[in-house]
Amino acid sequence: MLERMFSDFGVQPILLLAQIVNFLILFLVLRKFLYPPIFKVLEARKKGVLKSLENEDKIEQRLLAIENEVTQRLSVASKEANKIIDTASNTADEIIAKAHQKGQSDIELMLEQAQYTISQQQEDMKKEMSAKYAQLVIVGVEKVTNKVLDTDDHKRIIKQQLKDLENNL
Amino acid sequence: MLMTEPKTSNSNIAALPSEYSISAPEVIFQMGFFPVTNSLITALLFTFYLSIIAIFVSNKMSMVPGKVQALFEIFFEYIFNMIEKMAAKNVYSYFPWLMTFVLFILVANLSALLPGFASIGLYKAIEGEADQVFIPLFRSINSDLNVTLALALISVFITHFFAIRSLGIVGYLKKWFSFKMFGISLFVGLLELVAEFTKIISLSFRLFGNIMAGKILLKTAKSFFPFIIPLPFYFLEVMVAFIQSAVFMMLTLVFMVILSKKEED
Structure with a gap:
């Protein structure tokens, strides 16, 4: 039955053997020429991808480290900046306070000077007024008495009038 | 004389390519006792x-692939990964065999669909036939049982070879001849040994049957109307070409993995 079936399908041992040999030749050629270079390229690419992934990890870690460093440095810089600002603020306060103090003392000095000048001017005016008043009094007395007064009279009258003026002022 | 297949049956030469031999390969010429078939x-x-192609590709391989190399690599990598998932460390042993099966079967199946493949041939006088018959020079090789049987025999042979290499001769024999469970295992083992022979029949006839059926289907469709009608069947046959090559490869892989697996005590 098997022989009949093989005969119907044209199966012949020699053809079967020929096909086996043909396939084995193809297998050997492909194993020699096609598969090794493909394996090599695929393996190299796989390694390349793994290396890239490894590098990516390294780069990520480095980036993370740099980010941390930047954060740390920024924090230090921020602290230093705050410190500088505080110092500057304190210095400014001190300068302002000093300027304020100086201004105050200057004002006081100026006030004192002004008061002194005023009092000086008052004194001068008083003296001028006293002199003019004494002159007027002498002129007035001379006109009333029709008498020319000597120096002693002048001195006495001026003394008397100044005393009165002082008392009135 | 090399001629193309005639369109009409009115010719004095009979156009009987399929009737001459639908299931057996046609003998083109004889070399002594050796029949050279199409x-x-x-x-x-x-x-x-x-x-x-293999030699050409191997010389042109580069780390930065061109379009053709990229296509090859995608195809190879896909098959490689598929085998690696099942065979693990044995992938480098199995891959060359399985890939050769895939390439051989796929190229054969797809080439058989090319125009002119079955229509270029010669007319030959056949014993018992009054007229000369048309014999195609090329034939879809998987529609020849000699080819599929050869592939199946190689598949089963290498399956057992890898099993012996993996388990050792003692471990391999233990798969079939074991006296555990009062001899039941021996019976089961012998049944499985018989099943190994059915693998040859299963692998060869599955491929042969599918391709032969496709060939007959296309011929029938073309006999109704040679244009448009056969087109859907051509698409079907392209699918069959891929599926059958994948099925043959997958079955061989599964047989290899199962047979190379150590028996659990």
Whole structure:
């Protein structure tokens, strides 16, 4: 039955053997020429991808480290900046306070000077007024008495009038 | 004389390519006792041009692939990963065999669908036939049982070879001849040994049957109307070409993995 079936399908041992040999030749050629270079390229690419992934990890870690460093440095810089600002603020306060103090003392000095000048001017005016008043009094007395007064009279009258003026002022 | 297949049956030469032999390969010429069939010529031709392509590709391989190399690599990598998932560390042993099966079967199946494949041939006087019959020079090689049987025999043989290499001769024999469970295991083992022979029949006839059925289907469709009607069947046959090559490869892989697995005590 098997022989009949093989005969119907044209199966012949020699053809079967020929096909086996043909396939084995193809297998050997492909194993020699096609598969090794493909394996090599695929393996190299796989390694390349793994290396890239490894590098990516390294780069990520480095980036993370740099980010941390930047954060740390920024924090230090921020602290230093705050410190500088505080110092500057304190210095400014001190300068302002000093300027304020100086201004105050200057004002006081100026006030004192002004008061002194005023009092000086008052004194001068008083003296001028006293002199003019004494002159007027002498002129007035001379006109009333029709008498020319000597120096002693002048001195006495001026003394008397100044005393009165002082008392009135 | 090399001629193309005639369109009408009115010719004085009978156009009977399928009737001459639908299931057996046609003998083109005889070399002493050795019959050179059209499927053998086709198989040799495939081996030749696959070898040429292999040598060409191996010389042109580069780390930065071109379009053709990229296509090859995608295909190879896909098959490689598929085998690696099942065979793990044995992938480098199994891959060359399985990939050769895939390439050989796929190229053979797809080439058989090319125009002119079955229509270029010669007319020959056949014993018992009044007229000369048309014999195609090329034949879809998987529609020849010699080819599929050869592939199945190689598949089963290498399956057992890898099993012996993996388990050792004692471990391999223990798979079939074991006296555990009062001899029941021996019975089961012997049944499984018989099943190993059915693998040859299963693998060879599955491939042969599918391709032969496709061939008959296309011929029938073309006999109704040679244009448009056969087109859907051509698409079907393209699918069958891929599916059958994948099925043959997958079954061989599964058989290899199962047979190379150590028996659990």
